[in-house]
Amino acid sequence: MKLRTRLTAWYAGVFLIAGIALVGLNYWLLADWFPPADGVAVASQGAVARTVPMDRLQTLDVATLPMDAVVMTATAVKIDVMSTVLWQSAIALVVAAVLAVWLGWVVAGRVLAPLHEITTTAHRLEATRLDQRIELDGPPDELKELADTFDGMLDRLASSFDSQKRFVANASHELRTPLAVQRTLIEVALADPKATDETRRLGAHLLDTNERSEKLIDGLLVLARSDRGLTTRELVWLDEVVEDEVESCAALASEKKVTFAVRTRRYLVDGDPVLLAQLVGNLLRNAVLYNEPGGSVSIMLDQELTVTNTGPTVPAQAVPGLFEPFRRLRDRTGTAGSGLGLSIVQSVAKAHQGSVKARPNGGGGLVVQVNLPETGVRQAS
Known part of the structure; x- marks a missing residue:
């Protein structure tokens, strides 16, 4: 699971825990509430409902109430109110949780954006391309410190690689001159009519060894040049x-x-x-x-x-x-x-x-x- 997904899950989980705790607290506080009377008469007038507390009436004339009127005890009223509050709070919690997940995803993306920059830069890097830098802008927080540390490490690596490549190239160039001199001396010695067969065999072996060394140095030069990358195309x-x-x-x-x-x-x-x-x-x-x-x-x-x-x-x-x-x-x-x-x-x-x-x-x-x-x-x- 990616870090952004985990952070979003953490944000949503913390919000749900807090929301459930808040709903539970409201429900617990509501449990201590009692209606002001032993019972009420609930009636409807068209689309408008009205309640009549029974403690305001000495007698209740049932004939004066509408046909759909219901007489409820205080306990029934309390249960109905608590049930309504509970399911409405649950719906509100679900809606708020969805918003919390979305906001958590957005916030996590903004927080992790510098890390994505670091990762993208790291993917572009290789031994022949150490010129990439993050150069992160922003407040001096932990992510800015991490990006600056990464840039500093790249500076040191680039300097080390350049020094190594220059050494290989310079050493190869310096070695070609003595090898060329050696080859000339061997060829001159072999061209001498007085050279013995043993000298000629030794000279041929030395020429072969010299040729191998020249090929090795040429290979090192090519390797050093290609490792430096292409200057022209x-x-x-x-x-x-x-x-x-x-x-x-x-x-x-x-x-x-x-x-x-x-x-x-x-x-x-x-x-x-x-x-x-x-x-x-x-x-x-x-x-x-x-x-x-x-x-x-x-x-x-x-x-x-x-x-x-x-x-x-x-x-x-x-x-x-x-x-x-x-x-x-x-x-x-x-x-x-x-x-x-x-x-x-x-x-x-x-x-x-x-x-x-x-x-x-x-x-x-x-x-x-x-x-x-x-x-x-x-x-x-």
Whole structure:
């Protein structure tokens, strides 16, 4: 039950208890009242009723009374009055209770409005959008204090996230320079005609290690950039990005003996073309690298982008961990991947207000579905 409903129920319950107590008090006070005579004659004159106290009459001439006249004792009068007061009070209490419920609902809504603002702001927040604030106006009460505390917490979180992202970006940039120098030195050493076979084998291993490090740093840069959100946007045809990335991965697929099956339609997205290319490229390279010789990769772009590959069986419980940085299945550690592929895909999708989900493919492999908001613009046919 929602808080507003509970508050309304409390308001109505308290009102009913007070109303019942008031009716009971009136009924109890009325019980001590007695008519001024031992009996009265109740008569009617057309539509007007009249009562005649018997203590004012020495004798009562029945013949002078109308045919519908009733002679009542004091006790009967008292019971009739108390009964009338009771049911009329009950009707008034029911009507007032309905009004109390409605007023309680309205008042509870006004009281809880700041909480709704806090909840709405919290729903809009995520790691890439910490610029939302409540900025509640009103008297300095408990709700205003709660909203201000929430805003202060968001300020601290935003500062912490920005500092972390800047550190990752700066560290990645700084690491690229020594790696480039190392690669140059290794290539120069290998180009020496006097280099021995052992030196060449060691140089090839070092070049491979250097390349892995460069890919890791490039991945970190992309991850840091997408986590900061999009600073600029433009219209991008996602189907063209898919075709370009399929062509870029053709050599890798040929080396791994993996075939592509592509089916797309025109799909326009408002976003960053470089990051979108990284998203699609990471999906395709993962699908090829974590495949098996003679396997296949299916790419379908319709309501969403779906990439399906064959390969080793992926346990369902291991799928969520694949979206965490540097997390890979145990049997995937021998590949050339850095463990950032799906992390980058998820980060880029979130930066475009999209989502990513994955599930094991029947018979082995993985199915990854990326949902990106499609714009309403269409290319003229």
